[in-house]
Amino acid sequence: MTKFSDLDLDPKVLKAIAEAGYESPTPIQAGAIPHALQGKDVLGIAQTGTGKTASFTLPMITRLAKGRARARMPRSLVLCPTRELAAQVAENFDTYTKHMKLTKALLIGGVSFKEQEQLIDRGVDVLIATPGRLLDHFERGKLLLTGVQIMVVDEADRMLDMGFIPDIERIFSLTPFTRQTLFFSATMAPEIERITNTFLSNPERIEVARQATTGENIQQQVVMYKASRKDREGSEKRRILRQIIDMEGDSLTNAIVFCNRKTDVDVTAKSLKKYGYDAAPIHGDLDQSQRTRTLDGFRDGSLKILVASDVAARGLDVPSVSHVFNFDVPSHSEDYVHRIGRTGRAGRNGKAVMICVPRDEKNLADIEKLVEKEIPRLELPGVKSPAPAAAAPAAAPEDEAPKPARSRSRTRSRKPKEETTEAAAPEAQAEAPAEVKDAKAEEKPKAAERKPREPRKSESKPKAKAEEPARDNQRDNARDSQRDQGNKPSRGNNNARGGKRGGGNDNKVVGMGDHMPSFIALSFDQRRAS
DNA sequence: AAAAAAC
Known part of the structure; x- marks a missing residue:
């Protein structure tokens, strides 16, 4: 099957598809649509940019074409992690239902309840929502989910990152178990696997190759930079950012600048504006x-530079961005792939430039490991890159004083002081070689951070925190498992029972200990193989 | 250490 017309979609849907200019389904669409049309559960493993949204909207519309909604009882439900994503899905429905009379409501936070309520009251075929607002409506008694025939969970792994999984489970439990479930995730973290085992029944698993971890059509670069003084890091990075932007000249048609923190997003956007950039x-x-306005402006080309937190990293459909700038190195390496995936879409060429300060070098190394290549260093005129940091700062012994005098004296002799204000604490700042500084900087956090992870005495991995189901653990767990690719059993499910409370039985094998039955790793192996 | 999502 290579054409939409080969799929058993409603003729009115096919018409809308044709008018939107599409002829052939993407792999995820070709894989998911036939099963979804048959009413089967679908587990789609795919990320944005693969045509995922239409792979559930098209069959949903077709199946909902018959029948009508009753008041307060939506017939279908789509859950998304962010408001923008939900809005996007809603647009997608509009596009493909334009020749039909299906009704929909978009339930997201940040806007008034009233309109949303009125729509629900009248009865909607499709409800598109973020979990918080949906549950809010439910608790106010304005909504019944017992009529839901089709439920979609979009970007489940992101929901996990955002701590939404309990909400999702609750929402699942409010819908009839006879519903059809279409479930999408970019990765299959153990927690996601658990959810799908619980709430999907005999799903068709459709997996599309992740877009080349980072497409070859995206040119990547990183600027290694060490601030002259710590308190100048921000302003100096902004100067570098301007320098990078200027270098791109006319090849830069539009760009997203990603920062890790919201405050830095604000500061950076303000600064760019001050210097005359359209940001x-x-x-x-x-x-x-304002979010909506800014995004609309960026989409229609009236805004050139979008300065964003990770709210925009995944899922947002911004057709073609010529450049992505990572003002900060994302601390979760998966996010790097998502961020730069905003450029070089649909086979176009894109460029992604990142600024890396010494503190972020470990994260950079993680990213390079993930994308399986070294990101070329970009030397900027007038910007000297710092000496490469010690190869493995993590290996630095925690209780030995990081060596010393030798490097310092070297520093001193090499670099005459420029910063008069530094006089008070000469060694601490200034141009200390990266090795020394890093070792120092890492000292404290490392000690605190590493202890719990370090295997004690025996090789078995004690799960010190096994018993607490806290959200943070879930997150750590998800991250660890992404990194380790399933080398250890998922804590939540398997180990907790082993019950290692406090110390005492450190040598005991907990839960499944080191041995992991091969079937648990299977899905990951499959993924790796592809 | 932070981001996102409900009021």
Whole structure:
């Protein structure tokens, strides 16, 4: 099957598809649509840019074409992690239902309840929502989910990152178990696997190759930079950012600048504006109307540079961005792939440039491991890159004083002081060689951070925190498992029972200990193989 | 250490 017309979609849907200019389904669409049309559960492993959204909207519309909604009882439900994503899905429905009379409501936070309520009251075929607002409506008694025939969970792994999984489970439990479930995730973290085992029944598993971890059509570069003084890091990075932007000249048609923190998004956007760049911020603390306005402007080309937090890293459909700038190195390496995936879409060429300060070098190494290549260093005129940090800072012994005098004296002799204000604490700042500084900087956090992870005495991996189901653990767990690719059993399910409380039985094998039955790793192996 | 999502 290579054409949409070969799929058993409603003729009115096919018409809308043709009018939107599409002829052939993407792999995820070709894989998912036939099963979804038959009413089967679908587990789609795919990321954005693969045509995922239409792979559930098209069959849903077709199946909902018959029948009508009753008041307060939506017939279908789509859950998304962010408001923008939900809005995007809603647009997608509009596009493909334009020849039909299906009704929909978009339930997201940041906007008034009233309109949403009125729509629900009248009865909707499709409800598109973020979990918080959906549950809010439910608790107010305005909504019944017992009529849901089709439920979609989009970007489940992101929901996991955001701590939404309990909400999702609750929402699942409010819908009839006879519903059809279409479930999408970019990765299959153990927690996601657990959810799908619980709530999907005999799903068709459709997996599309992740877009080449980072497409070859994206040119990547990183600027290694060490601030002249710590308190100048921000302003100096912004100067470098301008320098990078200027270098791109006319090849830069539009760009996203990613920062790790919301405050840096604001500061950076303001700074760019001050220097005459056409830039605007977007992050979760801005009000919804501004978020929408900014994003619309960016889409229609009236805004050139979008300065964003990770709210924009995944899922947002911004057709073609010529450049992505990582003002900060993302601390979760998966995010790097998502961020730069905003450029070089649909086979176009894109460029992604990142600024890396010494503190972020470990994260950079993680990223390079993930994308399986070294990101070329970009030397900027007038910007000297710092000496490469010690190869493995993590290996630095924690209790030995990081060596010393030798490096310092070297420093001193090499670099005459420029910063008069530094006089008070000469060694601490200034141009200390990266090795020494790093070792120092890492000292404290490392000690605190590493202890719990370090295997004690025996090789078995004690799960010190096994018993607490806290959200943070879930997250750590998800991250670890992504990194380790399933080398250890998922804590939540398997180990907790082993019950290692406090110390005492450190030598005991906990839960499944080191041995992991091969079937548990299977899905990951499959993924790796592809 | 932070981001996102409900009021």
